[in-house]
Amino acid sequence: GVEVHVNVEFKGLVEPPADQEQHKVGWRVEVKPKSHPINTLQCDVVIGADGRRNTLPGFRRKESRGKLAIAVTANFMNRNTTAEAKVEEISGVAFIFNQRFFQELRDATGVDLENIVYYKDDTHYFVMTAKKQSLLEKGVILRDYADTETLLSRGNVDQNALLAYAREAADFSTNHQLPSLDFAMNHYGQPDVALFDFTCMYASENAALVRQRHGHHLLVTLVGDSLLEPFWPMGTGIARGFLAALDSAWMVRSWAQGLAPLDLLAERESLYRLLPQTTPENVNKNFGQYTVDPATRYPNINPQLITPAQVGHLIYTGENGGSGVVQEPQPRSPLPKLLRQESFSRSSKLLSWCQQQTQGYRGVAVSDLTTSWKSGLALCALIHHYRPDLVDFDSLEEDEGEVNMRLGLEVAEKEFGISPVMTVEEMSSASGTDTLCMVMYLSQFHQLFKDALPPSGEIQNHSSQLESPLFFSYPLFPECSILYLISSPLLHNHLSTMPY
Structure with a gap:
């Protein structure tokens, strides 16, 4: 049932010919070499899995660039000795959760990291996020440049100092238990x-689309890094990759059973909204019962989250100039006209929404997206407004900003899968709060709660003048449609934003 063809390069989609009277010819793919028999095969479904470079037309991608994130990876030889087997892996140690460890690492070695991960397989594999200043002080980076490409260019990196840096970090983080730290060799x-x-x-803005030409329909979808590029040090790529593949298989099954294209796309995009939020805590634990049916994987599934009316733009029927090879369609504006009024910025809409959700809470007066949040009360109020069972707001003190902020960040990450983008200290500091980071962070709460109603008592108890929540069928921040945002100096944190 499966054929694997090597040395074949995908070039594009070929639409059905206009003349369908004598021969019914459907959609095909163009591959190189042209003599390959795949060029003659007709297809009903095409799935793109070629990584971040995705060559299938029709899928617009969104990019997010946060503050500088410098990764150091190192593979050490694994001789599979008893001593090596006893060394525990590090699934992920981050500065925000274990500041003492990283302070001791810096004091002992001068190596200053934001996070470190260690996995043991054929090699001892370490990946860490290093602070630029530490790399400069240790002589790894020779000169400081504003341009990242120049900063990390081969001529500006001392390779021997880099080896020493990686070895020191690996040795300290494993408590000096690895008997030897000899580097494995790469293919060079x-x-x-x-x-x-x-x-x-x-990340792709949408997970699938349908092309229809001359009486033939083609379902096109993405999986893997083509769909959502992971923040690879956190190890979520493979898990979410399998989830997306199963979601796509379910869609193909529905396609074969004749589900209407709009209904099919609405269900697929509803599932795509779930994908960035998936964690081990919010998927079904009985992995052995997983099937292609999404209900076996997602406990709180809502296949009607996106309506058929919202995915009409994902069905392409237009002409392409007669070339026969599908070209990239003209991008559709992601926002309705109401939300594209130039007089209102997206951040102001988010601010307005936050103000409404926190209005009436003691000690909370949200006037901006930075300093108004430094006491931590606004964040806790936002959570409490929808989930009062998670935060005892009445017990919080305004002068205990870091305590409040830590509570809010931890609850948001544990219960909603919204990871922090800055440290407690940065978010509690009047000068350390980054506006872009806060916009990205708070937009996740909007995406999570914008279609939810708070418990009936909460409006009365904390905000007698609260207006109706703002509901939009499109996001305030379409540019946030990525799986991971590396932001702030806390580069280990990923920002799970919606694909809309």
Whole structure:
């Protein structure tokens, strides 16, 4: 039932010919070499899985670039000794949750990190997020440049200092238990250590589309990194990759059963909204019972979250100039005219929404997206407004900003899968709060709660003058449609935003 063809390059989609009277010819794909028999095959479904470069037309991607994120990866030889087997892996240690560890690392070695992960397989694999100043002080980066490409260029990196930096970090983080730290060799015969920038992440705006031409329909969808590019140090890519593949299989099944294209796309895009939020805590734990049916994986599934009326733009029927090869369609404006009024910025709409959700709470007066949040009360109020069972708001003190902020951040991450983009100290500081980071962070709460109603008592108890919540069928921040945002100096944190 499966054929694998090597040395074949996908070039594009070929639409059915206009003349369908004598021969019914459907959609095909163009591949290289042209003599390959795949060029003659007709298809009903095409699935793109070629990574972030995605070559299938019709899928617009959104990019997010946060503050500089410098990754260091290192592979050490694993000789599979008893001593090595006893060393515990590090699934992820982050500065925000274990500041003492990173302070001790810096004091002992001068290595200053935001996070570190260690996995043991054929090699001892370490990946860490290093602070630029630390790399400069340790002589890894020779000169400071504003341009990231120049900063991390080969000529500006001392390779020997980089090896020493990675070895010190690995040795300290494993409590000096690895008996030897000899680097594994890469395919160039060099020590397998790398330094690079991974500030930028991508995601597709939509998961699928339908093309119809001359009586033939073609379902086109994406999986893997083509759909949602993961923040790879956190190890979520493979899990979410499998989830997306199963979601796509369910869609193909529905397609084969004759589900109407609009209904099919609405269901698929509803599931796509769930994907960025998936964590081990909010998917069904009985993995052995997973099937292609999404209900076996997602406990709180709402397949009608997106309506058929919202996905009409994902069905393409237009002409392409007669070339026969599908070209990239003209991009559709992602926002209705009402939301594209130039006199109102998207951030002001988010601010207005936050003000309405927190109005009437003691000590909370949201006038901006930065300093108004430093006491932590506004964040806790936002959570309490919809989930009063998670935060005892009446017990909070305004002068305990860091305590309040830590509570809000931890609850948001644990219960909603919304990871922090800054440290408690940064968010509690009048000067350390980054507006862009806050916009990205708070937009997740809007996406999560914009279609939800708070418990009936909450409006009366905390905001007698609260207006009706703002509901939009399109997002306030379409540019946030990425799986991961590397933002603030806390580059280990991923920002799970919606694909709309």
